[in-house]
Amino acid sequence: MELSRRALLSMVPASALLALADPLRARAAAAPRDPATGRGARGHLPAQPGGDLARLIDNTVAVLAGTAEVDARPEVAGKVSAITGAAQDHLDAMDAAGDGELFQGLGDLDTSDRNLTKSFQYLYEVALATRTPADDNPLHGNEAVQRRVIDGLTWLYDHYYGDQSKGYYGNWFNWEIGISQQVSKVLVLLRDQLAAYRPELAATYVAAMDGYLRNGKDGDVDLDSRFHTGANLADITTDRIMQGAALGDDARVSKAVADQLTVLATIDPYRLQHGVTDGFYADGSFIQHASVAYTGTYGTGLLSRVVQTLKILDGTAYLPQDDMAGVVRRWVVDGFAPVIFEGWMMEVVKGRGMSREKSGYRDATTVVEAVSDLAAHSSGDDATALKGYVKFVRESARAPLDPTAFVSPVTVARYADILADDSIPARDLRDASYTTAFNAMDRTVHHRPGWSFALARSSDRISKYEYMSGENLKPWFQGDGAHYLYLSGQDQTHAFGVDYFTAVSPYRLAGVTAPVETRKTIPELYGTQWYDNPDAGFTASSEKQNTYVYFPCGTDSHSGGATLGSYGTASLVLSDDVAYAAKQAGRLPDDFVAYRNARATKSWFLLDDEIVVLASGVHDPAGRAVTTTVDSRIAAESDAVSLTGCLRDATRWRGPGTAPLAWLRYANADEKTAVGYVFLDSPDVPRGPRPTVTLDTVSRSRRDVNAANPDTRITKQVFSVVFEQPPGAPTTTLACALVPGATERQLRRYAHGPLRVLANTPDVQAIGHARLGLLAANTFAPGTHIAGHLAVDGPASALVRRGGDGITSVAVSDPTTERDTVAITLRGRSLRPVSADDGVRITRLPGATRIEVTTRHSYGRSFVARLR
Template structure:
């Protein structure tokens, strides 16, 4: 920035503080009346805590483990100062022209924050920036210049993305005001109030410049961001009412979402089964969810020692989120794709996503007590030891967290241990996702329904998402670098119509920018603007139109079902509710079930085809590998003839092996038309899936096994099993069991696993369905496991029942055979004797897909 501009800023007239001060507000409920002196002490403590979080403490910064972080902070600040020196007209930093780009404006504020941070770091390696008031005044002058020319004029601001103006800029500014509070007090005492007044004015989705809990923009992670900013703003203004209100508003995100009794109409947040939603209907634990976890844990640290709130509830809630919501979705240090929304198209990896979670767990462990603290520390060590990418603690936000992380790894009293059992099944029914874990692999399934979005596209991200919620699966193999198997390169090189597990019509679809020439469909007269509800509903994250999605869980085993449907946009266009130029796509037809055991995931599909007469592809699996890897594809035909290579053949089983990485997956075709096997080398730019990705070509080997249906052929069924880490010998053995398909229609699908004594059944339509030893009034899902005792007629039956539609009041199951009595039963389960067997009636009303279990003898 030129000298003349700095001189200009130093001469800018000060705005009287009194003119900008807010009128007194009522103290938020829960904050007892305190003196002005006590309030001032709390504000100072809040600011000091925040500065310690961001810049570290003399103690943390003296640690050798923190040196790399501090060096990076200083280097970043120096590069930003160089960019400031080279700025041209209309720029504060070189290369960031201002006036029409809200990302450039937000980045300019980020750079100012990064410079300010380097000047406030206490201790650590020598730095010329530490305590440099001249540099701090350059930051302050930069704040004033941006406000005068590009931020303060409300009539010119608020273009582009609402997030920039209500959260992004405010986050950087609020932190900068806290870091430079002393220099601001002596150099520009008016600037803090000036900026807070402007930030209030830009909170346009709020109410009177404050949070509005009834606003669809002030929910979940977004609400946590806004309220964290307002806590800091209140502290630097000495506005106790603002801090108290912000704390009270943030505490609302701790409440578990009850879909039958919504507060303020909000569906965003954590559910009882560990699910997390943002944007009303998008599974988002791996992006917005980790942001919310981070903010809540930061709030614990920011408010420590103040009188605003007890940290116990915050710590207890965050601990529950980690155990139930995050740990099951992290496999060997990798965040699963099924909960990342449009974030799957970003070049950051699942390992990077987990780094943010680990920092939150590190800090949480410092505030938890007893066994909880030990378990959290053990989980940190577990992620570190199992991750195939070295976790870089210098990526943590806080230097204090880095020091604490080092202490945990050196602590022998907290041995490495997962928070999730090695054999575990969890149905995240509130977000239509399923995770099945065993030693050696994890299987993640993305479902959707009339409740949950099929995918998320937004802001030029995730450009080809159409089938990501239609039963797409991700089979993670232990010991692998998952960046070589999934992540952005998977979505870049695997065609969107051939994602693993997907049934899709053979057609070419166009992205939103290709269709409309902009990042959204623009039609204000019909309610379509950048972030309107119509845009959200029909463009950004459309739901499906069928209610069946979910299944039963019995211990570590699970069943899941899905009736594939058109999305709401297609249905609305068909009914004449959308403009003529709005483009929609019709889905293919399929009814599917996944039955998840120890060594196999059995997949049944019925009614597979297309009512519009198009050709259809059902992809059994798609996997990628680096080009240098050695891949082999071998199998056996139904007549026992060995087979290898690619092509279409009547296969009994198939084995894909990456010998370079000691990874393999087997496929057993129980009752499947002739599959087609391909192995191609594909090169595409990562910009194919996200407009802001670098235009970097990536090349992978893409293995795919699929079932191709020609146009106009009748609908068909198929049944196959995925067998992780299978050898050829093991795959040959499936000719004699233990799997058998009991029924596979659009009305019911069921399998038996003889070795485990399991029968699992999904029914999709009304009426009584009889399969094997079970009868059920559909729709519903049931798993039955039988264990025989020593006596001839001594047997124990374990049963799990669920309503995947979430709309039924009761589901009834008849276990045919000898009458049995209940040993244990969940509340809501009633066991009676009837002619022909034992009847189990389950009250599923308001259970939201949860499984009910009983044990009978």
């Protein structure tokens, strides 16, 4: 019987394979190449690198460990100290390790894939210190320590990694990516030492890593695999580039580079390659896990890996001739810059990562690191703009960015040089005022001087939330119109991050309409971190688990909006998720728990001084009570929070409770922040429901929202403004405006304009703003809907602005992504076209102007016309 490589690896320990080193070395030079790949047979000793491979190895070592010149710089001392300090801690832990441990405290390696991965990580961090050429680094070049690392690799292989019949438990990511990341770096860093001390170990490990690539094909990347996409594909291919360098395997490097280049392609949802929806879209959206808005976590990982590839391939023939750096620059401008506010990565693009203790400043630090390196691979105005953005993020961040968190000492030096360069002005990559509609991932971001607003939507295309691995335990409404209003000058860890989700009720996140009920987390429902039912197709990372448990989409297609210059609309039809729909259709097991949602039609109008929010048809089909939260904000227990307001009868508001408010002002004197809330009349509901205002002190553990968080208890003041509907109540219509930084004087003025709600029904929602000359509408049903002087063939979103120069600008979009054409009619005058986007047709009518837009395959983007 012929044994496969995988079977062989499961039977023979590394120590036995090392005994074969001498005869294999003799055969290595004459070994045949695979005619299909040009690659040497697995198990052969590493070839001696030359030319491009040698440059690749040198580049990789420099990226990870720095150079003597760089590491001697005072700005890099903190990074070097972090490297050497971590290594010494790990060596001490090796000395204190007990039975079944390589490092003290990391036991249960035959059942804990997390501890096994950490063991490999610690070996890498020790190896890294021995290659970090700082003068005051006692570990640099220490062969005894390097041999301890190599012995540690051998021990882990012999006892826990080499036997693949026992391995691959827990999370697939650790086996296909996590462990391989650490091992691959060690193989490059200690290549010469491995050749002299354990010459077969590198080839043995590479063969094992191929064997563990079980979601691939024949031990290699499979571009048709749902696991080999986006950031995961970049991780795997970067590992394989380093493995090829360690083995002197040119073909392996070339194949890995070619595979990684596929992540640079802009995703066209109408012409998917390999069925992959993960990656960057034309509007700057980034998706991972097929349907999760993920710029802030997986997106930063992809950015980091691709820029790292640029660095390690620099000066070699492996670096593609195409403008790889140019593609990545567009990611930064269109995808990352809009979702960073004063150095903070916004919550709406972080998936389950929003529940982690890692702050938004740390997430943005990864972007700053990549941009610092990207600037070095750019020239002219591009380089200047990128360097200016690095300085802008650093200067605008309200918490210091920590360059010791950078991967490379070389980047720390580059970052220091950028900050010290007085010829580079600190400048954002975007204007101070703009709106970005990330309709491909159901997100909208609105920036103004002093504040930014981020909105999370969902649809039958994009997930309502992401839960996985015990992280983000209470996510149910995070994609149902949850919003985040960031105020300038504030340390955002005091306003958002993990403490916001810990302190604020998951049913009362800002912007959310939710039924009043108590839901259970996945571990509470099933006793495990997933729904475990293999007979029904549910295993830890099965497609059913993803679809119905980890990141379910909604069931309505309407989620989108339009942008016109720096103004925007957004709209959403609140729906059940696909799990509830499948359960009702009898497609899920009886013990699978699915929750029903409330109903509402909602719009957001994004202006200069305010965000106008309309909701209509708010009710619950099951007859439950419903809450619609206007806003929820947190503050420190000791902060001086004040609430002032005015009733509709112009008398002073007396304090928390339910009241007929005309406006309300929240202020935090310690943070020097304020937000105003104006409660508007709808045409058919001149006196809307009364909001309830609360200010409570809440104490909870961060572990309540993420099982991986330490059991850290936090205490916060939680302020909320909520509309409450009792059980069985008729449908409700709501209208309000959020006014960031508002004074009481400013809020009083809204009684006389300039805002007016023109329509607020389940079919059409619209506002007019007299000072801006703006009319904005979202329509939700087929047919013609009238809002002021605008008739809209719905469903559609439209913005019309009459400028002082006599130009009327119009923007139109299809928020469902399903329509071939959309038409609107401007009534009152016949206007002639000045300019129009492709796909826009303008017809002059008696006393009106009709604008028809071909929206087929536009994926929700806005079409603009200018008329006179």
